[in-house]
Amino acid sequence: MQVQAADEKGLILRLETLAGKSDTRESRTVTLHVPKGQSPSPFLRGSDFTARWEGKLLLEKRSRLVFHLEGTGEAKLRINDDLIVSAIGTPSESKRLSSGEHDIVVEYQPPVGNDATLRLLWEGRDFSKEPIDPEVFRHDAADAALEKSMSLRRGRSFVAQKRCVSCHDSATKEMMPELLLKGPSLDGIGGRLRPEWLARWILAPRSIRPQSHMPAVFQGEDAEEKAAHVAAYLAAGSDPGSADPLPEKERVEKGGTIFRQQNCISCHTLEEIGEGKRIGLGGVGMKFQPDALVEFLQDPAQFHQGTRMPSFGFDEQEALS
DSSP: OOOOOOOEESEEEEEEETTSOEEEEEESSSEEEEOTTOOSSTTOOSSOEEEEEEEEEEESSOEEEEEEEEESSEEEEEETTEEEEOSTTOOOOOEEEOSEEEEEEEEEEOOTTSOEEEEEEEEETTEEEEEOOGGGEEEOTTOHHHHHHHHHHHHHHHHHHHTGGGTSOOTHHHHOGGGGOOSOOOTTGGGTBOHHHHHHHHHOHHHHOTTOOOOOOOOSTTHHHHHHHHHHHHHTTOOOOSOOOOOOHHHHHHHHHHHHHTTGGGTEESSSSOBTTBEEOTTHHHHBOHHHHHHHHHOGGGSOTTOOOOOOOOOHHHHHO
């Protein structure tokens, strides 16, 4: 299959159920995790589906590469219509690719009765196996199915943000379980977040996270003072935990390895302010109390059911890194 001209970062992910229903969305890279029995999309019902990523792989220079598919179920990777990887767990032969754009397609069939999980990785002469950098993928933003799907997603997002069903009865409630979720818990928040960061957040949430739904609740000359008062009130009576641990070189290096292996860069930047939907991590040390970040990494939904951060099953030592 010839992929159309690519002009946007990322790939197109096409999902289809056995009943013939489909959904299309942008995907920064080839990665997927759908728990057993769940649907891969809010627009599809049922857990029986197939997935297909397609777009372009953009290489700055001629490279000799080995590709890997990891996960559960069955998957194949094609580049320029050539079958490169025929099965999960079986790496490709070393493949020489010229500089420029290459058609890329990944087809996936999830397992029956198990979690659906897939990742695409690569390795080269000068780097070991790692997730493919999302920056090298491109797709056609004018794809008709993608445009239709993005319109539906924007509408769904507005309904959720504006809480339309708070005043109107609608079957949408059953289709959008996130409408039942509330914001992060304020219980013991002073033990999790630093008061200085809390004050900055209350004063101007979108200066820290541009995509935040929280409004700036205080305006005027005394806004900063009011934000500081609220932060002090929320932090009162909370135990901030132990003192900041000194970073150990080995632990920092291990953390960097885990960060790359889990492809955290797909959803985050290392700057304080994020980019698009990616959340910045540059100020994370100023945000969390020492022990709280470890607890969050082990169980992201503990204090915020609506978080998009998945649980990676980190043990305490991995989270500390």
